[in-house]
Amino acid sequence: MERFTCPKCGTQYPTDIPRWRCECGAPLDLEFEPTFNREDIAGRDPTIWRYREAIPIRDDRNIVSLDEGFTPLLEVDLEGRRVLVKGDHQFPTGSFKDRGASVLVSKIKELGITDVVEDSSGNAGCAITAYCSKAGIRCTIYVPEGTSQGKLETIEGYGANLVKVPGTREDTAEEAMRAAEKTYYASHVWNPFFHHGTKTFAYEVCEQLGWRTPDSLVLPVGNGTLLLGAYIGFRELKAVEIVDKIPRLIAIQARACAPLYHAFKENLGEIDRKKTIAEGIAVAEPVRGTQILEAVRATGGDFYIVSDEEIRTSREKMKEEGFDIEPTAAATTAGLTKHMKRAEHDELVVSVFTGRRR
Amino acid sequence: MERFTCPKCGTQYPTDIPRWRCECGAPLDLEFEPTFNREDIAGRDPTIWRYREAIPIRDDRNIVSLDEGFTPLLEVDLEGRRVLVKGDHQFPTGSFKDRGASVLVSKIKELGITDVVEDSSGNAGCAITAYCSKAGIRCTIYVPEGTSQGKLETIEGYGANLVKVPGTREDTAEEAMRAAEKTYYASHVWNPFFHHGTKTFAYEVCEQLGWRTPDSLVLPVGNGTLLLGAYIGFRELKAVEIVDKIPRLIAIQARACAPLYHAFKENLGEIDRKKTIAEGIAVAEPVRGTQILEAVRATGGDFYIVSDEEIRTSREKMKEEGFDIEPTAAATTAGLTKHMKRAEHDELVVSVFTGRRR
Numbered sequence: 233m234e235r236f237t238c239p240k241c242g243t244q245y246p247t248d249i250p251r252w253r254c255e256c257g258a259p260l261d262l263e264f265e266p267t268f269n270r271e272d273i274a275g276r277d278p279t280i281w282r283y284r285e286a287i288p289i290r291d292d293r294n295i296v297s298l299d300e301g302f303t304p305l306l307e308v309d310l311e312g313r314r315v316l317v318k319g320d321h322q323f324p325t326g327s328f329k330d331r332g333a334s335v336l337v338s339k340i341k342e343l344g345i346t347d348v349v350e351d352s353s354g355n356a357g358c359a360i361t362a363y364c365s366k367a368g369i370r371c372t373i374y375v376p377e378g379t380s381q382g383k384l385e386t387i388e389g390y391g392a393n394l395v396k397v398p399g400t401r402e403d404t405a406e407e408a409m410r411a412a413e414k415t416y417y418a419s420h421v422w423n424p425f426f427h428h429g430t431k432t433f434a435y436e437v438c439e440q441l442g443w444r445t446p447d448s449l450v451l452p453v454g455n456g457t458l459l460l461g462a463y464i465g466f467r468e469l470k471a472v473e474i475v476d477k478i479p480r481l482i483a484i485q486a487r488a489c490a491p492l493y494h495a496f497k498e499n500l501g502e503i504d505r506k507k508t509i510a511e512g513i514a515v516a517e518p519v520r521g522t523q524i525l526e527a528v529r530a531t532g533g534d535f536y537i538v539s540d541e542e543i544r545t546s547r548e549k550m551k552e553e554g555f556d557i558e559p560t561a562a563a564t565t566a567g568l569t570k571h572m573k574r575a576e577h578d579e580l581v582v583s584v585f586t587g588r589r590r
Numbered sequence: 591m592e593r594f595t596c597p598k599c600g601t602q603y604p605t606d607i608p609r610w611r612c613e614c615g616a617p618l619d620l621e622f623e624p625t626f627n628r629e630d631i632a633g634r635d636p637t638i639w640r641y642r643e644a645i646p647i648r649d650d651r652n653i654v655s656l657d658e659g660f661t662p663l664l665e666v667d668l669e670g671r672r673v674l675v676k677g678d679h680q681f682p683t684g685s686f687k688d689r690g691a692s693v694l695v696s697k698i699k700e701l702g703i704t705d706v707v708e709d710s711s712g713n714a715g716c717a718i719t720a721y722c723s724k725a726g727i728r729c730t731i732y733v734p735e736g737t738s739q740g741k742l743e744t745i746e747g748y749g750a751n752l753v754k755v756p757g758t759r760e761d762t763a764e765e766a767m768r769a770a771e772k773t774y775y776a777s778h779v780w781n782p783f784f785h786h787g788t789k790t791f792a793y794e795v796c797e798q799l800g801w802r803t804p805d806s807l808v809l810p811v812g813n814g815t816l817l818l819g820a821y822i823g824f825r826e827l828k829a830v831e832i833v834d835k836i837p838r839l840i841a842i843q844a845r846a847c848a849p850l851y852h853a854f855k856e857n858l859g860e861i862d863r864k865k866t867i868a869e870g871i872a873v874a875e876p877v878r879g880t881q882i883l884e885a886v887r888a889t890g891g892d893f894y895i896v897s898d899e900e901i902r903t904s905r906e907k908m909k910e911e912g913f914d915i916e917p918t919a920a921a922t923t924a925g926l927t928k929h930m931k932r933a934e935h936d937e938l939v940v941s942v943f944t945g946r947r948r
Contacts, residue, residue: 278636278660298912299662299677302636306657319657322680325914326946358914366912389914389947554656554724556683556716556747588684589747 234288236260236424239523247288250343252417259519262424264288266468270443278302280331280432286468287335288428294342296367298324300334301432305440305582308553310565313572316446317565318437318584321557325358325390327587328430328458332420333359335429340418341367348372348418351408353379355558355587356420356457357387364418365391371418374408376401386590402517420457421519427461434465437582438475445469448480448533450571450583452564453492456524458584459483463527479582481533483524484567486543491517492524493535501525538566550585558587592646594618594782597881605646608701610775617877620782622646626830628801636660638689638790644826645693646786652700654725656682658692659790663798663940666911668923671930674804675923676795676942679915683716683748685945686788686816690778691717693787698776699725706730706776709766711737713916713945714778714815715745722776723749729776732766734759744948760875778815779877785819792823795940796833803827806838806891808929808941810922811850814882816942817841821885837940839891841882842925844901849875850882851893859883896924908943916945 236245238254239261245251247262254260266286276282280301289295304319320328337360340348350360351374364371373392375384376399384394397404409417420426438445445466451459459481466478485493491503498504502522518524528535538546546569547562557565561584568583575581594603598616603609605620612618624644634640638659647653662677678686695718698706708718709732722729731750733742734757742752755762767775778784796803803824809817817839824836843851849861856862860880876882886893896904904927905920915923919942926941933939 277662279662299664304635304637304657319682322682324677324680324912362912362914364912365910386914386947389909390912391909551747551749552723554682554720554722554748556720556744589744 234262234264237263248343250345250416252412252419252422259422260424262288262428264428266472268468268472268474270474273439280334280429280436283432283435286435287432288425289335289338289342291342294338296337296341296363297334298330298362298366300324300330302436305437306585308550308555310569310572315568315572316580316582317568318433318582320433321555321561321585321588325355325362326590327355327359327558328433328584329355329359329420329587330362331432332356332426332429332457332461333363336360336418336420336423336425337363337367337369339425340364340369340416343416345416346370347415349374349408349411349415350418350420351375351405352420353383353387357392358390360418360420361387361392362390372411372415374404374411376404382590421455426457427464430458430461431465431468432461433458433584434462434469438466438469441580443474444580445475445477446479446580446582448482448571448575448579448581450482450484450564450568450581452560452567452584452586453483453485453518453524454560455518456483456492456520458586460520460523460527463531478531481528481531482567482571483528483533483535484564485535485537486563487537487539490537492521493537495521496525496528496535536567536570538563538570542566542569555585556589557585558589561586592620592622595621606701608703608774610770610777610780617780618782620646620786622786624826624830626826626832628832631797638692638787638794641790641793644793645790646783647693647696647700649700652696654695654699654721655692656688656720656724658682658688660794663795664943666908666913668927668930673926673930674938674940675926676791676940678791679913679919679943679946683713683720684948685713685717685916686791686942687713687717687778687945688720689790690714690784690787690815690819691721694718694776694778694781694783695721695725695727697783698722698727698774701774703774704728705773707732707766707769707773708776708778709733709763710778711741711745715750716748718776718778719745719750720748730769730773732762732769734762740948779813784815785822788816788819789823789826790819791816791942792820792827796824796827799938801832802938803833803835804837804940805937806840806929806933806939808840808842808922808926808939810918810925810942810944811841811843811876811882812918813876814841814850814878816944818878818881818885821889836889839886839889840925840929841886841891841893842922843893843895844921845895845897848895850879851895853879854883854886854893894925894928896921896928900924900927913943914947915943916947919944
C-alpha cells in the first residue's frame with residue numbers, strides 16, 4: 233500500500249496522480265512499506281539502488297540513475313578523535329541531493345511527466361537538472377535574479393533552462409509554484425519521494441557499520457532534507473528489526489539563520505516567524521520545520537549553532553585533511569567538533585560531508 | 591625485486607633513495623612484480639587499494655588514501671550505441687589523477703619525505719595537494735603566473751602553497767625542478783609511482799567486466815599518465831594470466847596541440863619538435879612521448895584528433911546525459927564518438943570521463 237498522507241489534517245491521496253502538497257497546504261508524507269533482505273543486497277552494485285526493494289519505484293525501467301551512492305564512510309581526524317564522516321561530497325553532481333533526485337526523477341518518469349520546475353540556486357538545482365537531463369525530462373530551474381554567475385553556470389552545466397526571478401528567495405519559490413500549476417513541481421523540500429531517496433543515507437551507514445546503528449548522527453539542517461530522510465530510513469530499518477534503535481539526531485544550524493535551533497531551545501512546536509525573519513538569510517521558514525523539531529525531540533537529539541568564524545576554521549581544518557568541502561559541510565563539521573567535546577568516550581558518531589566546493 | 595630502470599640507457603637504481611629521473615636525463619620506469627589473487631579482492635572495500643598486492647607500497651601504515659577509486663563503469667548513450675565510460679570524474683578531488691596521487695604520496699610518506707614540489711595548474715595539482723595535506727607533507731605547487739584565479743583557488747582549496755612563476759609553462763616546470771634539488775619532485779609525469787597508481791584503471795575495468803579485457807580503450811593523451819598507467823595495468827594482468835590480451839589503445843589529442851598524433855601518423859619514434867612548438871599549447875613536448883607512441887603501436891591502436899568544435903558539441907551532448915565534465919573529458923568523448931563510427935559491431939569499447947568541470 234503506497235499513498236500520500238497529510239501529517240496535519242490526515243487526508244490521504246493516491247501517488248499515481250501528480251500532487252506536491254495537501255489541499256490544506258501542508259507538505260505530505262509518503263506511506264510505503266519497504267521490504268528488505270540483507271542477503272540479496274550483498275552482491276549488488278555500490279549505489280543507492282542496491283536497496284531497490286526499499287525504494288518506492290514500481291518498474292525498474294523507470295529508474296534514472298547516474299550510479300550514485302554508497303559513498304565512503306571516511307575516518308577523519310577531529311581534534312585527536314577519529315570520527316566517521318560520510319563522503320557525500322563525492323556524489324555525481326557534488327552533493328547528497330543526488331540521493332533524492334535519483335528517486336524523485338525516477339518517480340516523475342514513472343508518472344509519465346515530461347516537464348518539471350524547481351526552485352534552487354544550489355545543490356538541489358544541480359541534482360534535479362542532471363537527473364532530468366539523463367531522463368530526457370524538460371527541467372526549468374527558477375533562481376533569484378541576484379544568483380552568482382558561477383552558480384548559474386554550474387546548474388546550466390547539467391543542462392537546465394534557467395529563469396531568473398526578481399525579488400526575494402520566497403518570490404522565486406512562489407514563481408516556481410505558479411509555474412507548477414501547469415507542469416510539475418519537482419521540489420526537494422515538498423516532495424516526499426525526494427526524502428525516500430535521502431533515506432538511503434541511513435541504509436548505507438547502517439550497512440557500512442556492519443548493520444549497526446550509530447549512537448548519534450550529526451547533520452546540517454536548512455530544509456532538513458537529509459535529516460528527515462535519515463530519520464525515515466532508520467525508522468524503516470527498525471520496523472523490519474534490522475536495527476534495534478534510532479540514532480540521536482544532532483542538528484546543526486548556522487548562527488546567522490537558526491530558526492529551528494531557537495524554536496528547539498525555547499521548546500516551541502514550530503518556528504517563531506517574527507524572530508527569525510529578522511535574521512533571515514538561507515532557510516528562514518523551513519517548510520517541514522515542525523517535522524524536523526519532532527524528529528530531533530523523538531530521538532533525544534539536540535541542536536547546535538555555529539558561527540561564521542567556527543565554519544571558516546573548520547573548513548581550513550578539513551582542507552588540511554585533504555577535503556575541499558562547501559561551507560554547509562564545514563558548518564556541519566564545526567558542529568561535529570562541538571559535539572565531540574561533549575560526546576561519551578565510546579559514543580559512535582557519524583556525520584557527513586554534504587557537498588564539495590563549487 | 592623492485593627497482594627503477596631507465597628505458598633509454600638501461601641503468602638501474604634502488605627505489606629507497608629518492609630520485610625522479612635517470613642520470614642520462616630520461617624518465618624512469620619501475621620494475622615491480624605485483625601479486626594478485628582474485629578471491630582475496632572480492633570482499634574488500636571499493637577503492638583502488640583493493641588491489642593492495644599490486645601496488646608498490648611496502649608498509650600498510652604508509653598508505654595515504656581518501657577512499658578513492660572503483661568508480662562506476664557508466665553506460666552512456668552515444669549516437670544510439672551504448673558505450674561504457676569509466677566515471678573517473680567522481681574521484682575525491684575531481685579527476686583520475688587521484689589514482690596516481692594516492693600511490694605516489696604513499697611512497698613519499700614511506701620514504702620519510704616531508705617536503706615536496708610539483709608543477710601543475712590543473713587536476714594533478716589538486717590531487718597531489720590533497721593527498722599531501724592528508725599525510726601532513728608540505729607541498730608547494732609551481733604554477734605559471736597567468737593561471738586563472740579559479741584554478742588557483744581550487745588548488746589552494748586542498749591546502750597547497752602556491753608559487754607563481756613568470757614566463758611559459760616550461761619555465762614553471764624548470765623552476766619546480768630546481769626547487770626539487772633541495773626537496774622532492776612529486777611529479778605526475780616523471781615519477782613512475784604515479785603510473786603505478788593510474789594503472790588501477792585497468793584493474794578496475796577488468797574486474798567490473800567480470801575479469802575480461804575490453805577490445806579497445808579510448809583515452810586522452812596529454813602527458814599520457816592514464817594511457818601509460820592503463821598499459822602497465824593490462825600488461826601486469828596478462829603476465830599473471832588473468833586476461834589473455836591487452837586492449838587496443840586509442841589515443842585522443844586536441845587538434846590544436848597534437849604532437850603525438852602527428853608523430854604517429856608520420857611513423858616517427860618521437861615528436862617533431864619544430865612542428866609542434868609552432869602549435870604549442872597544452873603539452874607540446876610530453877616527457878614520455880616515445881613510450882606513448884610505443885604503447886599505442888604495440889597494441890595495434892590508433893590516434894584521433896578532435897577539433898574545438900567537436901569538443902564543444904560532445905560536451906553539450908554529455909550535459910544532456912547529465913554529466914558535467916571538463917573539456918579534456920569532452921575531447922575524449924568526441925574522439926570516442928569518432929571511434930564508434932568505425933568500431934566493429936561487437937567491439938567492447940571502454941572510455942573515461944577524466945574529470946569533472948571545475
